[in-house]
Amino acid sequence: MAPPRAWEKNVKPQRIADDDAGESDDMSAAGDRVDDGDREDGHDFTSESEVYEDARSEQDDDEQSPSEEGNVQDQMSNVSFGALKQAQDTLSRKRKRGSDANEEQEDKLKALRKRLKELKGRNGDMQQGNGAVQEKSGSKATKAKVTQDEATPNDEDDDASDSDSAPSEEGAPNLSRSSKHAPAAQSTRHQVSRKRNVIDVPKRVVRDPRFDALQQRHSHSGNNSEKAYSFLRDYQKSEISELKAALKKAKSEEDKVTLRRKINSMENRLKSKESKERQQEILRKHRKEEREKVQQGKTPYFLKKKDLKEQALVEKFKGMKSKDRAKLVEKRKKKEGQKERKKMPEMSRRAG
Numbered sequence: 001m002a003p004p005r006a007w008e009k010n011v012k013p014q015r016i017a018d019d020d021a022g023e024s025d026d027m028s029a030a031g032d033r034v035d036d037g038d039r040e041d042g043h044d045f046t047s048e049s050e051v052y053e054d055a056r057s058e059q060d061d062d063e064q065s066p067s068e069e070g071n072v073q074d075q076m077s078n079v080s081f082g083a084l085k086q087a088q089d090t091l092s093r094k095r096k097r098g099s100d101a102n103e104e105q106e107d108k109l110k111a112l113r114k115r116l117k118e119l120k121g122r123n124g125d126m127q128q129g130n131g132a133v134q135e136k137s138g139s140k141a142t143k144a145k146v147t148q149d150e151a152t153p154n155d156e157d158d159d160a161s162d163s164d165s166a167p168s169e170e171g172a173p174n175l176s177r178s179s180k181h182a183p184a185a186q187s188t189r190h191q192v193s194r195k196r197n198v199i200d201v202p203k204r205v206v207r208d209p210r211f212d213a214l215q216q217r218h219s220h221s222g223n224n225s226e227k228a229y230s231f232l233r234d235y236q237k238s239e240i241s242e243l244k245a246a247l248k249k250a251k252s253e254e255d256k257v258t259l260r261r262k263i264n265s266m267e268n269r270l271k272s273k274e275s276k277e278r279q280q281e282i283l284r285k286h287r288k289e290e291r292e293k294v295q296q297g298k299t300p301y302f303l304k305k306k307d308l309k310e311q312a313l314v315e316k317f318k319g320m321k322s323k324d325r326a327k328l329v330e331k332r333k334k335k336e337g338q339k340e341r342k343k344m345p346e347m348s349r350r351a352g
Helices: 005-010 016-021 023-039 047-060 066-077 081-126 131-150 153-165 221-228 231-249 253-295 305-319 322-343 346-351
Strands: none
Touching: 231 253, 253 305
């Protein structure tokens, strides 16, 4: 089988000395040929690379005769190292270029898919929020669509399947109010309570006459309450008399002590209440007199606490009997004497 024309044209027997001398020239020429070959339409290999491939195909052919195989081997032995190096560089460069392009495309597709998944997850979480959050999620959905349009055509099928699974928010109702004065919007999916008021019954209002303004005739309700509950004082006095009778019948000292303590506490309570009522009565009379003086054009005089206590004590002595008055005077003298002794220094106390 005769060698092709390209083989006859480009492959020429060269001398061994010329191979060593022109190796550098062949390398520079090979670079220029590779650049020219890349610019051609769809042809990335130079004539030397085609020669190399044809030689390999012819060498592997099973139908070749032994004489032809020997001729091919002789011709291959005459090929320069520069041509072989050039063919090897072009093949490796083409392979690298294709692998880099595929890797870059796959990286872009992975980044786009990851971004789409993140946007879908955010949109799903935003649907459960209020109207303002839903508006933000809608803007994110539009951003996701823009990224889908910018994706490569090879990934259109994957993007379409992902977009079908994502929830669409274009038809979602906007529950945000137009202004703060507008009524609140409620979703139609909100479940309404099953209870219904068929007949409106007026609410029952509980009224206590003791604290109702309709039942109080006067503005000063304190006096009326004291008069209304004055019977409690009679109950307390009767209870004190019963305790005194039980004290006379008691035999053990413990019972007597407890009964005396109860009697004294109840009597003191009644006395303090009577003294307060006495002071209130004096103050009431004084205010009445001052109102009359103010009507006459005089300046009012406000009673002090000290004067109030003195007048109350005078009224108390007036209402007491002579024996009770004498006992009270003796008690007061004894009490005042004890106070004076406490104020005296220790030496004078010992001398006395």
